[in-house]
Amino acid sequence: MEFAFTEEQEELRAVVRAFLAQRSRSEQVRAGFAPATWAQLIEQMELTAVALPEAVGGAGASFVEAGVALEETGRALLPAPYLPTVVGATALASAPLLQERVVGGAVVALALDAREPARPVAVARAGAGDAPAAPTHLLDGTVPHVLDGALAQLLVVSATVDGEPALFAVEADAAGVTIAAQPTLDGTRGQATVTLDGAPALRLSAPGEGAAALERLAGVLWVALAIEAVGSADRCLAMTVDYLRERVQFGRVLGTFQALRHRCADLAAELEGARATAHYAAWAVDGAPAELAVVAPLANAVCTRMLLHVAGETIQLHGGIGFTWEHDAHLYFKRAKASELLYGTPLELRRLAARRSGILEPAVQAAA
Amino acid sequence: MDLRHRPEDEAFRAEVRAWLHDHLVGDYAALDGAGGPGREHEGIEVRRAWERELGAAGWIGLGWPAEHGGRGATLLQQVIFHEEYAAAGAPGRVNHMGEQLLAPTLLAFGTDAQKARFLPGILSGEELWCQGYSEPDAGSDLAAVRTHARLRDGQWRIDGQKVWTSLAEHADWSFVVTRCEPGSERHKGLAYLLVPMRQPGIEIRPIVQITGTAEFSEVFFQDAVTDGDLCVGAPGEGWKVALGTLAFERGVATLGQQIGFERELRRVIATAHETGAIEEPALRDRLADAWVELRVLRYNALRTLAGDPTAAAGSASVAKLLWGPWHRRLGELAVDVRGVAATVAAGAPYDLSEDQALFLYTRADTIYAGSDEIQRNIIAERMLGLPRG
Numbered sequence: 001m002e003f004a005f006t007e008e009q010e011e012l013r014a015v016v017r018a019f020l021a022q023r024s025r026s027e028q029v030r031a032g033f034a035p036a037t038w039a040q041l042i043e044q045m046e047l048t049a050v051a052l053p054e055a056v057g058g059a060g061a062s063f064v065e066a067g068v069a070l071e072e073t074g075r076a077l078l079p080a081p082y083l084p085t086v087v088g089a090t091a092l093a094s095a096p097l098l099q100e101r102v103v104g105g106a107v108v109a110l111a112l113d114a115r116e117p118a119r120p121v122a123v124a125r126a127g128a129g130d131a132p133a134a135p136t137h138l139l140d141g142t143v144p145h146v147l148d149g150a151l152a153q154l155l156v157v158s159a160t161v162d163g164e165p166a167l168f169a170v171e172a173d174a175a176g177v178t179i180a181a182q183p184t185l186d187g188t189r190g191q192a193t194v195t196l197d198g199a200p201a202l203r204l205s206a207p208g209e210g211a212a213a214l215e216r217l218a219g220v221l222w223v224a225l226a227i228e229a230v231g232s233a234d235r236c237l238a239m240t241v242d243y244l245r246e247r248v249q250f251g252r253v254l255g256t257f258q259a260l261r262h263r264c265a266d267l268a269a270e271l272e273g274a275r276a277t278a279h280y281a282a283w284a285v286d287g288a289p290a291e292l293a294v295v296a297p298l299a300n301a302v303c304t305r306m307l308l309h310v311a312g313e314t315i316q317l318h319g320g321i322g323f324t325w326e327h328d329a330h331l332y333f334k335r336a337k338a339s340e341l342l343y344g345t346p347l348e349l350r351r352l353a354a355r356r357s358g359i360l361e362p363a364v365q366a367a368a
Numbered sequence: 369m370d371l372r373h374r375p376e377d378e379a380f381r382a383e384v385r386a387w388l389h390d391h392l393v394g395d396y397a398a399l400d401g402a403g404g405p406g407r408e409h410e411g412i413e414v415r416r417a418w419e420r421e422l423g424a425a426g427w428i429g430l431g432w433p434a435e436h437g438g439r440g441a442t443l444l445q446q447v448i449f450h451e452e453y454a455a456a457g458a459p460g461r462v463n464h465m466g467e468q469l470l471a472p473t474l475l476a477f478g479t480d481a482q483k484a485r486f487l488p489g490i491l492s493g494e495e496l497w498c499q500g501y502s503e504p505d506a507g508s509d510l511a512a513v514r515t516h517a518r519l520r521d522g523q524w525r526i527d528g529q530k531v532w533t534s535l536a537e538h539a540d541w542s543f544v545v546t547r548c549e550p551g552s553e554r555h556k557g558l559a560y561l562l563v564p565m566r567q568p569g570i571e572i573r574p575i576v577q578i579t580g581t582a583e584f585s586e587v588f589f590q591d592a593v594t595d596g597d598l599c600v601g602a603p604g605e606g607w608k609v610a611l612g613t614l615a616f617e618r619g620v621a622t623l624g625q626q627i628g629f630e631r632e633l634r635r636v637i638a639t640a641h642e643t644g645a646i647e648e649p650a651l652r653d654r655l656a657d658a659w660v661e662l663r664v665l666r667y668n669a670l671r672t673l674a675g676d677p678t679a680a681a682g683s684a685s686v687a688k689l690l691w692g693p694w695h696r697r698l699g700e701l702a703v704d705v706r707g708v709a710a711t712v713a714a715g716a717p718y719d720l721s722e723d724q725a726l727f728l729y730t731r732a733d734t735i736y737a738g739s740d741e742i743q744r745n746i747i748a749e750r751m752l753g754l755p756r757g
Binding site: 004241253256258261262264265272273275276279280295301347350351353354357 | 633634637638641646652653655656657659660663664665667668670671672674682683685686689690741743744745747748749751752753754755756757
């Protein structure tokens with residue numbers, strides 16, 4: 001495998017980081033989604049196009065590039081629907097017209113089961129409405145916890161059809177689609193409840209391949225949240241270290257107290273291990289897809305738990321100021337808990353990864 | 369570094385595997401991976417013979433340049449060798465101090481004569497080395513060494529004491545950090561000397577550790593001698609040379625070490641099936657966690673080896689801080705899956721099972737080669753840039 005980033009990938013990281021340092025500052029994060037910023041992400045940096053094929057106007061790169069961008073949007077807590085869009089785009093291979101719209105800036109949201117994303121949430125029946133492209137089915141179901149759902153133009157929906165799971169695309173403004181925004185604990189990322197009542201849908205996965213397609217989409221989603229968490233944690237630790245370098249108590253800079261230094265070192269070690277895991281997982285999306293079933297839930301469990309730890313310590317190590325609404329620490333702490341609880345908790349995903357690896361089975365022992 | 373395996377790397381892997389399959393037989397196979405940290409006292413004579421076998425086949429000094437008798441293997445090939453070695457359950461190496469620590473130091477800082485004198489003995493597996501760094505008052509704080517050396521009549525004469533020297537009674541030579549300028553302090557005035565272990569001026573006393581076995585010793589120097597030209601680097605510059613050695617202490621062997629860890633974890637899981645502990649949800653989760661965290665160790669090692677520029681300074685300390693406590697938790701699991709049965713020793717007076725020994729020995733993993741606390745200091749200072757107190 002190729003573990004080190006290429007020069008081009010490092011350049012992408014630098015460009016995105018510099019842009020977000022201007023356009024995703026604290027007050028902008030708190031103000032929420034800014035269409036002008038989203039437009040710049042699309043037009044200037046073509047960020048939603050990175051992992052899409054050149055034939056539809058994409059950059060033809062891999063999910064590693066999307067991962068580089070996600071690490072940066074996580075660092076800046078960018079209040080924009082980048083994560084669901086770039087993840088959802090990976091499910092559109094059979095619909096080049098929809099891929100083209102994503103390249104052009106269409107927002108995608110994922111109407112998946114928020115506890116077990118590989119389990120279908122809606123039910124499909126044959127029938128055709130009037131959109132998109134050539135609709136094939138009608139969907140029924142209620143899907144809570146759809147990230148950035150209120151901003152979506154396109155929905156990628158999991159549904160059961162003829163007894164098997166499948167993926168569908170639904171136009172957010174189609175008849176039979178209701179999207180109700182919900183207030184969230186994590187104020188930096190919106191959620192909506194999507195209700196589908198005979199909503200016209202285009203089947204994305206071929207018959208017999210739906211379970212694998214849904215499983216892969218869940219894997220990419222787990223990886224995306226993992227790598228975003230790494231970016232967020234990196235920012236938290238940097239913020240904390242900066243503060244400890246400046247804050248003086250008892251006539252000393254706080255960063256000289258070994259008790260505090262050692263806690264920061266423990267956070268750094270946990271972060272570095274998680275970062276390596278997330279980078280490996282982002283590479284595996286295209287580089288080793290067969291490993292994704294294990295490495296994706298594993299990376300998500302490791303990275304979201306790590307972020308909660310780092311963000312919690314960020315509050316503690318800042319003392320009273322870290323507990324205020326004014327300071328950014330709580331934004332990261334809330335993001336951390338939401339990322340942990342969505343799409344399977346760390347405990348559930350560790351169990352899932354271990355089960356899939358077979359490590360705990362007696363048969364594996366006999367073979368070893 | 370590109371970690372994708374090319375055909376020549378797969379051919380190299382096949383070569384290593386085939387050689388191990390053909391040669392890891394009889395007494396060598398019977399050792400079942402004995403040796404290494406925690407088990408350095410086991411099967412010494414067989415392991416010495418095994419080291420010579422490795423040397424004769426050219427498996428020692430894989431990464432050294434060909435002009436010094438090495439094979440010039442790539443980093444990836446060295447990783448492959450260590451992985452296959454651990455996967456085969458080959459014995460713990462008796463001369464990793466010589467091959468992994470001293471030899472790179474000589475290649476970087478040694479004279480031509482020193483290289484010509486010592487590298488062949490390491491390559492053949494004939495001459496074993498031990499490390500003379502720690503002292504009773506210079507453990508984590510290496511710059512506090514007091515053992516001193518004076519050059520008289522073309523010979524260094526050494527007095528003082530070293531401690532925590534593994535394999536001291538089996539080693540032919542030691543690389544010793546000494547103070548060569550009387551009255552010098554801290555990092556100044558040190559000399560890095562190569563000292564023969566078998567001489568009247570050296571006395572070795574084994575240290576019985578919490579496992580009841582002894583793999584470390586105290587080494588007393590009383591007018592011990594070595595030739596005047598066996599100082600690596602200039603006298604007074606020993607700190608630089610010693611730090612160079614420490615930098616070699618971790619590296620390509622890491623991935624092999626992790627394969628050894630996975631063997632241990634699989635053994636603990638197999639035991640959990642035998643005892644029924646695997647059905648206990650809390651223990652089952654701890655076993656799953658151990659596996660998850662072992663994968664994290666692996667990804668972290670791959671990233672470090674790949675030379676990822678985002679892997680900042682201090683990555684060796686991060687790796688130590690991740691694997692030391694991991695191994696300690698595995699030691700706790702090893703006895704927990706046996707439950708109350710683990711409270712009885714395998715034999716009198718204090719003959720411990722492998723699981724009991726793992727439980728006890730792994731307490732050392734967070735102390736030696738820089739304690740966890742030292743690693744945290746290094747990370748805080750070099751990686752995070754926090755000011756010193």
